[in-house]
Amino acid sequence: MNAFFSKLILYRLICSIPFKLMDKKSERQILLKRINGLQSALEISSDSVEITDLMVMILYQKIMGYVVYGMSFQKELVKLLISTNKAPEEIVVKLNDIDSNTQELKTIIRELVKGGK
Amino acid sequence: MDVKGDSTSSDVVSVDDVVNEIISVDLDLREIQIRYDSSILSDQHESVSWYDLDDGKSGRLGPLQAFCKLLNRDKLFDACQVAIRTELEKIFAIGKGVSLDGLDKVSRIKRATAAFEDTPCFTTACYALQLYSKLPLAIRSGKVKCTESSLEKSLEHEFLMGPATDFTMRLTQLCLYKHDLTDLFLFTDIDSSHLCDRTDLFTDPVNLITRRFPLWSLSCSKLCGSQRDPYKLLCDVLPQGVGQALSRLWELTRSQSNDPSSSILDEFMHQVEENCL
Numbered sequence: 001m002n003a004f005f006s007k008l009i010l011y012r013l014i015c016s017i018p019f020k021l022m023d024k025k026s027e028r029q030i031l032l033k034r035i036n037g038l039q040s041a042l043e044i045s046s047d048s049v050e051i052t053d054l055m056v057m058i059l060y061q062k063i064m065g066y067v068v069y070g071m072s073f074q075k076e077l078v079k080l081l082i083s084t085n086k087a088p089e090e091i092v093v094k095l096n097d098i099d100s101n102t103q104e105l106k107t108i109i110r111e112l113v114k115g116g117k
Numbered sequence: 118m119d120v121k122g123d124s125t126s127s128d129v130v131s132v133d134d135v136v137n138e139i140i141s142v143d144l145d146l147r148e149i150q151i152r153y154d155s156s157i158l159s160d161q162h163e164s165v166s167w168y169d170l171d172d173g174k175s176g177r178l179g180p181l182q183a184f185c186k187l188l189n190r191d192k193l194f195d196a197c198q199v200a201i202r203t204e205l206e207k208i209f210a211i212g213k214g215v216s217l218d219g220l221d222k223v224s225r226i227k228r229a230t231a232a233f234e235d236t237p238c239f240t241t242a243c244y245a246l247q248l249y250s251k252l253p254l255a256i257r258s259g260k261v262k263c264t265e266s267s268l269e270k271s272l273e274h275e276f277l278m279g280p281a282t283d284f285t286m287r288l289t290q291l292c293l294y295k296h297d298l299t300d301l302f303l304f305t306d307i308d309s310s311h312l313c314d315r316t317d318l319f320t321d322p323v324n325l326i327t328r329r330f331p332l333w334s335l336s337c338s339k340l341c342g343s344q345r346d347p348y349k350l351l352c353d354v355l356p357q358g359v360g361q362a363l364s365r366l367w368e369l370t371r372s373q374s375n376d377p378s379s380s381i382l383d384e385f386m387h388q389v390e391e392n393c394l
Contacts, residue, residue, distance in 0.1 A: 017234055020243035030244055030325065037326040053328045066255070067248040070328030071275055076268045084261065 035061055039113045042106065051102055056081075058109050059095075063087050132165045133157065135188075136181045146181065154179040226295055229320060233291050237322035242284050245323050249280040277370045279330035285366045286333040287319035289351070292363060294319070298354055301341050306331040335367055 022030070035058065042054040053070035056077060060068045063086050068077060082092050091108060094101035136157060140147035156162045157179070170178070170186040178186060233239050253272040255261040263269060286304060293299045299316035306313065308331065337345040348367050352360040 017239065020240045022244045022247045026244065027248075030241070030248070034325045041326055050328065057326075057328070060252075064252075064261075066252040066261075067325075068252060068272075069249070069279065069330070071271075073268065073271045073275075076265050076271070079265065080261070080263055080268060083264065 031061060031067075034067070035113055039110070042109065048099070048102070051106070052098060055098070055102075055105055055109060058113065059087065059091065062109075062112055063091075132167060132170065132182060132185045133162070135185050136179075139181055139184075150179050150181045222297070229294055229317060230291070232317075232320035233287070235320075235322075238320060239287075241323040241325065242287060245280050245325060246284055248325075249276050277372075278332055281366075282333050282370045283323075283330050285363070285370055286335075288366070289335065289363050290316060290319040292355055292359055296355060301338055301350065301354060302347060303336045303338050305334045305336065307334050308332045 038054055038058050038061075042051065042058065045051050045054060050070075053074070056074055057068055057070070059081060060066050060077070064081060064084065071077065078095055078098060081087055082095055087095065091105070094105045094108070098105065136150065140150055140157075150157065165178075165182060167185075170182065252261065253269055253276060256263045256269045256272065289302075290299075290304070293302060294316060304313040304318070305311065308329075311331075313333075335347045335351075337343050337347050337350055341350060348364040351364045351367070354360065355363065
């Protein structure tokens with residue numbers, strides 16, 4: 001990944017458009033747009049795998065401030081989220097058995113996103 | 118504008134032309150320049166050539182001549198020459214009756230490039246790279262404590278195969294489009310075995326709520342022999358620096374890093390901030 005980023009410097013030579021660095025304001029805007037998009041997708045989804053993916057994506061962004069996407073190693077990601085001690089207790093309890101607590105988690109997440117905590 | 122018979126392209130617009138143009142539109146700069154050297158307004162004023170600026174034959178330079186000296190650099194000069202040559206080629210193409218194709222192509226490329234530069238596309242693609250790389254970087258730097266040693270590698274691998282490959286694909290398609298080489302390469306989503314029949318995916322907005330990035334793979338089309346190494350072909354058909362850079366990006370998205378050092382990435386981020394702001 002380091003080497004990939006190093007090569008991106010050459011990007012300016014490739015198409016003469018400078019690589020756009022993200023400032024705090026742009027980051028806030030794009031993250032707000034993303035969380036709203038994820039929440040909307042979660043509300044209308046009926047696919048259990050998709051729902052779980054979306055919940056993890058939302059929780060990572062809201063609680064940890066990091067952006068992840070539906071990955072094959074989701075269990076490890078959930079473990080990491082729990083181990084950071086940043087998630088509220090009620091979420092940690094539900095995350096330990098995420099598949100059985102989908103509905104409760106959806107409600108908590110809805111409040112979390114709505115409240116902008 | 119005074120065009121001399123034996124003038125070179127650098128004399129077509131003289132130093133005085135530039136200085137006079139500036140002082141005609143900006144009164145403050147006019148005052149500064151005249152305070153230093155009022156002779157520029159006189160008919161007897163001895164003009165300064167671009168070569169004199171570099172040779173130091175022009176004596177002490179006024180502020181606006183000094184500004185012109187800064188402009189008179191090889192890099193900028195080369196860029197201007199390329200731009201002029203491109204415009205001249207367009208004009209000659211029109212004169213030779215190839216205007217429709219030529220202009221169609223030029224406007225098509227301009228439209229595609231403008232769409233690529235559009236915020237939901239290129240800017241978001243740049244932001245996506247920075248956002249998705251944050252977690253693996255934070256784990257590597259120890260900012261996020263992670264007991265699963267394999268998770269950092271998995272995240273890095275996922276980053277290279279997902280957002281990084283998506284970015285590289287967009288960049289490659291744009292360059293192929295610009296150079297009219299889209300027939301030579303194929304893009305396939307390995308996961309779904311879907312062969313992409315579009316050559317302008319680079320204009321699509323980046324979807325930041327996606328759960329899955331297509332796993333793009335680059336190959337050569339039958340036109341140039343499907344067994345050929347696509348990365349090498351990029352180097353062969355695109356301008357030297359462009360082909361090599363793209364080829365290297367593709368190789369990196371497919372490489373497995375064994376180097377635990379984080380210094381290159383830190384250095385890179387520093388350089389990006391230094392160079393791109």
